[in-house]
Amino acid sequence: MLQEKAEQIPSPILNVQGLSCERNDRLLFQHLDFELRPHQVLLVEGRNGSGKTSLLKILCGIRLADDGEVSWCGESIQRLGGEYTHQLAYVGHTDGIKLELSVAENLNMARAMGRPANVSIDTVLEQLKLSAHHDDMCRMLSAGQRRRVALGRLLITQAPLWILDEPFTSLDTQGVAFCEALIEQHITSGGMVVMTSHHAVNLDNQYVQRINLST
Amino acid sequence: MNELSLTRALYALLKRDLLLAVRRRSELANPILFFVLITTLFPLGIGADAKLLQSIAPGIIWVAALLAALLSLDHLFRSDFEDGTLEQLLLSAHPVSLLVITKVLAHWLITGLPLLIVSPLLALLLGLPADMVGVLMLSLLLGTPVLSLIGAIGVALTVGLRRSGVILSLLVLPLYVPVLIFASNAVDTAMSGMPVTGQLAMLAALLVLSLTLAPLATAAALRMSLS
Numbered sequence: 001m002l003q004e005k006a007e008q009i010p011s012p013i014l015n016v017q018g019l020s021c022e023r024n025d026r027l028l029f030q031h032l033d034f035e036l037r038p039h040q041v042l043l044v045e046g047r048n049g050s051g052k053t054s055l056l057k058i059l060c061g062i063r064l065a066d067d068g069e070v071s072w073c074g075e076s077i078q079r080l081g082g083e084y085t086h087q088l089a090y091v092g093h094t095d096g097i098k099l100e101l102s103v104a105e106n107l108n109m110a111r112a113m114g115r116p117a118n119v120s121i122d123t124v125l126e127q128l129k130l131s132a133h134h135d136d137m138c139r140m141l142s143a144g145q146r147r148r149v150a151l152g153r154l155l156i157t158q159a160p161l162w163i164l165d166e167p168f169t170s171l172d173t174q175g176v177a178f179c180e181a182l183i184e185q186h187i188t189s190g191g192m193v194v195m196t197s198h199h200a201v202n203l204d205n206q207y208v209q210r211i212n213l214s215t
Numbered sequence: 216m217n218e219l220s221l222t223r224a225l226y227a228l229l230k231r232d233l234l235l236a237v238r239r240r241s242e243l244a245n246p247i248l249f250f251v252l253i254t255t256l257f258p259l260g261i262g263a264d265a266k267l268l269q270s271i272a273p274g275i276i277w278v279a280a281l282l283a284a285l286l287s288l289d290h291l292f293r294s295d296f297e298d299g300t301l302e303q304l305l306l307s308a309h310p311v312s313l314l315v316i317t318k319v320l321a322h323w324l325i326t327g328l329p330l331l332i333v334s335p336l337l338a339l340l341l342g343l344p345a346d347m348v349g350v351l352m353l354s355l356l357l358g359t360p361v362l363s364l365i366g367a368i369g370v371a372l373t374v375g376l377r378r379s380g381v382i383l384s385l386l387v388l389p390l391y392v393p394v395l396i397f398a399s400n401a402v403d404t405a406m407s408g409m410p411v412t413g414q415l416a417m418l419a420a421l422l423v424l425s426l427t428l429a430p431l432a433t434a435a436a437l438r439m440s441l442s
Binding site for chain 1: 218219220223224226227228231234235238239297298299300302303304305306307308309310438441442
């Protein structure tokens with residue numbers, strides 16, 4: 001009895017029911033259902049233009065679904081508003097960093113906007129292999145390095161749900177390996193990840209759910 | 216340290232926007248340069264008729280301030296929209312309307328405050344009596360924040376469009392008209408020696424109204440533009 005009670009503490013769960021989305025009068029996907037629990041990765045697959053980015057934006061709450069509902073712990077994310085958005089970290093197509101700010105300034109800004117994690121900027125920069133660029137303007141960095149700064153947002157804030165749109169874009173092989181390790185670590189410590197990728201993702205299959213929007 | 220903090224977020228955002236303006240410079244210099252240029256061109260065009268210049272000075276200064284504000288509006292959300300930081304702002308845990316107020320405050324400090332500071336100089340240049348400068352500055356102090364707040368709604372609505380210039384002015388200029396009327400009328404009335412509390416009270420009311428409603432409308436418009 002007691003054990004059952006302990007289990008009832010709601011663990012975060014992302015639930016999607018009957019989701020449809022159209023763009024320019026074209027149906028991208030319809031009747032999409034899935035569920036994501038801690039320790040799980042959802043890999044969204046599909047060819048170009050099949051609505052992967054739209055799906056991720058709907059999951060973030062930036063875009064409204066044409067039909068269906070996304071809920072977090074049983075509550076609709078539209079109703080939760082800020083209570084939901086501070087649970088998630090989003091890395092989209094655009095890096096979401098300011099080119100006229102230095103690397104450290106960008107990370108500081110990201111930290112101030114979310115729930116700060118217990119790490120210093122220097123530690124994060126070391127992990128990102130950007131220690132030498134602490135005070136460099138992001139304009140001076142290469143595309144891959146800018147991507148790393150964007151991924152730094154995941155480390156500098158604590159959010160159980162990560163939504164990643166093509167996180168490996170412009171990263172070198174070490175960068176991809178680093179990003180995969182990051183995801184794996186997040187998953188094993190109880191996090192959840194929704195991501196799209198055109199590259200094969202090297203993750204333990206026991207964690208991975210796949211969903212294909214082209215079929 | 217590990218909790219969400221609204222004040223820290225707003226402070227960081229304000230600091231970021233001011234820092235960006237200083238680093239980009241043109242954002243800081245363009246509106247003020249434009250304001251000064253327009254106002255100094257009028258005496259050249261109209262001629263050295265001191266009486267005429269004096270009587271139209273409030274109108275000139277206010278129209279110039281209005282156009283300078285319009286010119287600078289696009290900076291408010293455009294670059295944030297393009298580099299994806301606007302998405303990140305909407306996804307932060309904090310109320311978007313408060314973030315909007317902070318951004319508008321930064322925008323006013325960058326574009327509105329410099330106009331306020333140079334306005335006495337331009338007023339004297341146009342031959343406005345020295346004791347009218349106070350009323351002019353007061354009307355600018357109350358009026359220019361309204362321009363930024365109303366403008367924010369227009370920019371938020373049009374930021375997703377590629378060529379938004381004309382639509383933005385069509386949307387925003389009609390809403391600027393009340394501010395223009397009451398503000399330039401305040402200075403006119405003061406010159407004829409009558410009390411101006413009525414006009415200034417109207418401007419203050421417009422400020423309070425736009426301060427309470429515009430951020431909500433802007434936040435909703437931003438959500439629409441991004442989806």
